[in-house]
């Protein structure tokens with residue numbers, strides 16, 4: 001058989017081989033990000049109950065969740081040009097995709113929308129690891145609905161643990 005024909009055959013098998021690998025890789029990639037597992041509650045049972053039955057308190061019910069699950073990425077140093085949750089002023093800004101927090105309107109707030117599901121091409125948040133628990137999502141939504149009060153002093157500053 002002429003050399004160039006042998007070469008063609010070899011290339012054909014390499015091509016088929018690569019195609020198989022691609023196919024397997026596509027099947028092995030995790031399905032929809034919305035099927036990511038739910039995480040563990042950061043808040044105690046008592047705190048969750050209080051937040052669900054009474055007014056949500058930013059410092060007691062929201063800050064610990066954002067500190068444990070969001071702010072390590074969502075600060076100006078780690079994620080330039082994206083939402084920063086370091087303090088009230090930063091969090092109340094708008095980004096390219098819209099407003100992060102619209103007090104009174106969880107449905108218009110990316111902070112809520114992007115933790116529920118893939119939204120505006122942004123994968124479900126947190127970007128890595130487990131999703132917010134149902135309780136955390138409910139409390140975050142309720143907090144925004146109640147006006148998203150976030151103190152501007154030291155108690156409103158989130159600690160960034162890297």
Ligand code: HEC
Pocket residue numbers: 066069070071072073074079081082083084095097100110111112114115121122123125126127128132
């Ligand atoms: C591991 C890092 C990481 C963590 C943790 C994380 N995010 Fe994100 N987040 C990102 C990245 C990266 C983007 C940009 C995604 C894109 O462009 O597709 C993003 C985008 C977003 C956006 C869209 C607005 C923007 O900044 O562009 C929102 C809102 C958001 N995240 C909310 C949250 C919330 C709420 C949490 C905590 C529950 C969280 N994220 C946790 C990395 C993270």
